[in-house]
Amino acid sequence: MNTAYIIQRLLLALVVIWGVTFVVFMIVHIVPGDPARVILGPYQTEERVQAIRDRLGLNLPFFEQYTTWLGKVLQGDLGKSLITSQAVGPQVVQRAGPTIELGLASLLMGSVIAFPIGIVSAVKPGSKIDIIASIFSQIGVSIPSFWMGILFVLLFSLTLRWLPPSGYTPISEDAGEWFAHLLLPAVTAGLVSGSIQTRFIRSAMLEVLNQNYVTTARAKGLSERVVIYKHALRNAMINIVTIIGLQITALVSGIVIVEVVFAWPGVGRLSLDAVLDRDYPLIQGAVLFVAVLVALVNLGIDLLYFFLDPRIEFA
Numbered sequence: 001m002n003t004a005y006i007i008q009r010l011l012l013a014l015v016v017i018w019g020v021t022f023v024v025f026m027i028v029h030i031v032p033g034d035p036a037r038v039i040l041g042p043y044q045t046e047e048r049v050q051a052i053r054d055r056l057g058l059n060l061p062f063f064e065q066y067t068t069w070l071g072k073v074l075q076g077d078l079g080k081s082l083i084t085s086q087a088v089g090p091q092v093v094q095r096a097g098p099t100i101e102l103g104l105a106s107l108l109m110g111s112v113i114a115f116p117i118g119i120v121s122a123v124k125p126g127s128k129i130d131i132i133a134s135i136f137s138q139i140g141v142s143i144p145s146f147w148m149g150i151l152f153v154l155l156f157s158l159t160l161r162w163l164p165p166s167g168y169t170p171i172s173e174d175a176g177e178w179f180a181h182l183l184l185p186a187v188t189a190g191l192v193s194g195s196i197q198t199r200f201i202r203s204a205m206l207e208v209l210n211q212n213y214v215t216t217a218r219a220k221g222l223s224e225r226v227v228i229y230k231h232a233l234r235n236a237m238i239n240i241v242t243i244i245g246l247q248i249t250a251l252v253s254g255i256v257i258v259e260v261v262f263a264w265p266g267v268g269r270l271s272l273d274a275v276l277d278r279d280y281p282l283i284q285g286a287v288l289f290v291a292v293l294v295a296l297v298n299l300g301i302d303l304l305y306f307f308l309d310p311r312i313e314f315a
Contacts, residue, residue, distance in 0.1 A: 109190025140195020
């Protein structure tokens with residue numbers, strides 16, 4: 001493993017995280033809305049509004065506000081919420097757990113669906129299974145996640161009464177209730193992820209199955225299972241892992257809608273509430289968490305390439 005490459009990727013990740021926080025900080029300040037009026041309400045005098053703005057530092061120039069925030073972040077302080085005056089760091093950490101749980105469950109759900117369907121449809125192109133897989137993939141990509149979530153709530157919660165429609169229970173309190181609340185949002189996000197993964201797994205497997213070494217393996221008399229899983233799938237994993245990495249980043253951004261539909265107390269819902277309240281420090285804290293998470297995922301995917309194929313050299 002090339003240590004210089006890892007250091008280079010870490011430095012690049014830091015630059016990307018800085019750029020994301022700067023752009024989001026700028027956009028939030030440009031969007032119309034005043035946190036001081038949110039705090040005081042719409043029927044307050046201009047003097048009181050200006051006093052709140054002075055106390056919160058909102059009247060300072062943009063770059064001074066950003067550099068002040070960035071300096072505190074480098075010291076481990078994400079600031080305090082403009083609305084509740086609570087520390088941002090603990091709020092983000094508290095919401096990070098449910099978001100990571102839902103993201104991992106959705107990714108697992110999507111992968112469990114995508115791998116067998118994608119592999120079988122690649123092994124038997126043009127078959128009924130391949131046609132069904134294509135239809136499933138198209139439906140999963142076409143239906144919005146919020147609409148799918150609402151349909152699941154209507155069917156499994158209100159009609160069949162099998163699962164709770166919304167809410168969250170920590171796994172430390174009751175594992176059964178935690179799983180019951182997790183299932184619907186995980187399936188909602190997982191079906192979208194799984195439909196996208198299915199198409200790329202099928203494509204990656206088709207490309208590999210047409211290679212000469214697969215033909216040679218079959219000519220040697222190896223069983224079809226060994227040919228597919230030991231030779232074809234192993235060599236297709238480079239492309240598949242890349243798609244899964246992209247799906248993780250897509251889940252982080254798309255999971256906001258699922259959290260809102262199912263009242264899931266994650267970072268996505270926290271971000272939405274912060275945007276509506278123009279709570280700048282809370283927005284920046286949530287964005288920083290997402291940016292760090294995505295950067296770590298991308299770095300992990302890059303390093304995973306080496307373990308999948310030791311012949312890869314990092315320049």
